[in-house]
Amino acid sequence: MTTVLDSLPLNDVLRDILSPFDLPPVEDVATRRRLARTLLSGRDNGFEGLALAYAVIAFCASTEDGAAAVLDAVRDNAEALVLDGVRGGYVLLPCAQDQHAGLARELYDRVGGDVWMAVAWAPRRDLAAARATAQDVLRIAAGRAPGVYELRTVLADFxxxxxxHVAERLARMIEPVVAQQPLLDALRAFIAEDGNRAAAARRLDIHRSTLDHRLRLVERLTGCRPASPRALLTLSVALTAHSCPEVPLPH
Amino acid sequence: MLVDAGRLLHEEFLAVYRAAAADADGWEDAAEAVAHRVGSRLVSARVPVAQVVVALRSTDRLLTETMLDDGGDARALAAVGTVLAAELMSAFCAQDDGLADALFAGDTPDDAAPFYTVVSVRGVVTDRVVSAFRKRGPVFPATSGHLLLPVAEAVALPLCREVREELGGEVWFCLAERPAARVALARNEVDEIDALVASLGRPPGVYRIDDMLFESAVIRTPEARDELGRVVAPLLANPVLVETVLALLEADGNRAEAVKKLFIHRSTIDYRLWQIEQLTGLSPVNPRDLAVLGTAIALSRTNSLG
Known part of the structure; x- marks a missing residue:
């Protein structure tokens, strides 16, 4: 056997150069999970087989089966690293810049159902920040329809x-609306229907003029006119500031 | 505590006028001392200077006439009014000198109020604003052009709206309140709000951080600032798309109205909106995304996005 470089076998050297994804086998779930945890906590252990940059996908589901479906979808992917919890977790996928949203959407399309995903991208040494971003994005997304979210789609809430101190001011502003269920429902429906009055009234099964009246009351209580995009954004963010529960992600 | 300026002046000045009417020895010193004491009291009770002027005028007329009727010394009575007025007014002006600058520099004099509202002024010379405020209560101008009002933001807000109305024209006020020891932070805040108001092209008015919460929060959150910079970069390369976003935002997201403003066909705007979504990942048809796009454009114009 030919030996080169401090008497390492040539085969080993070639393997290190040619196959960068030489991770523990997919069957070794525990080691791979440890590796994911190490990376996500911001410690790059210099493991040979790691990619230069990753998409961090934080996910959660309304049921344990939903979360299991996400894990099933990446189980055979030798490049994916997973840190899983009960109803949520993180998936790390090697990824070039600007490809992360597409990658997450692909995964989401394969799973479907009541699953929320938040995706962020970072070079390997910045994965702790990407994890923190993905976690906050997921917290916000969990209050919206299932799907894939990234920072730009929930930027104001983020x-x-x-x-x-901003969250506090907004939470105080929206408090009188939250205290009146019909107003809260009207505002939530109007936001969920992207400012479409007719659709919001249908969603609540109320008359359109009833909805208009409630939205006017919201304006009187907050000073924000829901028909204005900027004010609607403020109102929507205020609702997030008022209540944004934690999501079930592993530590 | 409410102070009845007219009654206070009458009570305190009666003895002084009597002494002057009799042209008693040392009435001038006594007048100065009394006016100084009463002046400080009125200032600390935050009695508006305009109210003091009215009270002073009527008190002077009443006491002078009474003393003249009793055969008082006319020359001394004429002089006493001037001495009292000058000393009284100096109490209102003395505080102005350097208090605002001292507070901004981090010194908190013993007689400082517990908290202040800092006001930034744009579109009008500061002197005019100062005298408009002074008619309504104490105001302390700083050399930086900021004004300090020794009242809470909730009180300062209607006051500022009133003054702005009186001044008329294109005038912008921004205000923020902080405890006396931290007014420098309030000054930073109003400067930040004012820069945003200016670059976002907001109409003349009175602004607080509440009106700019989202924008200022973005500036303070590095991840968000970077992301917004990436969102807007491909848009900035295409002025037509920028113009479309702004027109749609101004029309509250109403496409028909934006079309009229832009003098374009309905299908043209639909195509542009599709392009915007392709480039930014945000849909201008969604009001919240539209607001974010507008903010991104505005902040990029202030060079806040790096």
Whole structure:
């Protein structure tokens, strides 16, 4: 056997150069999970087979089966690293910049159902920040329809979660609306229907003029006119600031 | 505590006018001392200077006439009014000198109020604003052009709206409240709000952080700032799309209205909106995404997105 470089066998050297994804086998779930945890906590252990950058996909599901379906979808992927919890977890996929949203959507399409995914991208050494971002994005997404979310789609809510004094002011502003269920329902429906009055009234099974009246009351209580996109964003973010429960993600 | 300026002046000044009417020895010193004491009290009770002027005028007329009727010394009575007025007014002006600058520099004088509302002024010379505020209560101008009002933001807000109305024209006020020891932070805040108001092209008015919560929170959150920069970069390369976003935002998301503003065909705007979504990943048809796009454009114009 030919030996090169401090008497390492040539085959070993060639393997290190040519196959960068030389991770523990997919059957070794525990080792791979440890590796995912190490990476997500921001420690790059210099493991030979790691990619330069990853998409961090935080996910949660309304049921344990839903979460299991996500894990099943990546079980045979030798490149995917998984840190799983009961109803949620993280999937790390090697990924080039700007490809992460597509990658997450692909995964989501294969799973479907009541699953929420938040995706962020980072070079390997910045994965802790990407994890924190994905976690906050998922918290916000969990209050919306199932699907794939990234920072830009929940940006306003995200900055408010990160600025507690702003969140406090907004939560105080929306408090009188939250205290009146019919107003809260009207506002939520109007937001969920992207500002479409007719659709919001249908969703609530109320007359359109009833909805208009309730939205006017919301305006009187908050000073924000729901028909204005900027004000609707403020109202929507205020609802997030008022209540944004934690999501079941592993530590 | 409410102070009845007219009654206070009458009670305190009666003895002084009597002494002057009799042209008693040392009435001038006594007048100065009394006016100084009463002036400080009125200032600390935050009695508006305009109210004091009215009270002073009527008190002077009443006491002078009474003393003249009793055969008082006319020359001394004429002089006493001037001495009292000058000393009284100096109490209102003395505080102005350097208090605002001292507070901004981090010094908190003993006689400082517990908290202040800092006001930034744009679109009008500061002197005019100062005198408009002074008619309504104490105001402390700083050399930086900011004003300090020794009241809470909730009180300062209607006051600022009133003054702005009186001044008329294109005037912007931004305000923020902080405890006396931290007014420098309030100044930073109003400067930040004012920069945003200016670059976002908001109409003349009175603004607080509440009106700019989202924008200022974005600026303070590095991840969000970077992301917004990435969102908007492909848009900025295409002025027509930028114009479309802004027109749609101004029309509250109403496409028919935006079409009229832009002098384009309905199908043209639909195509542009599709392009915007392809480039940014945000849908301008969704009001919240539209607001985010508008903010991204505005912040990029302030160079806040790096």
């Amino acid at each position: 900055v408010v979660l990160r600025q507690p």
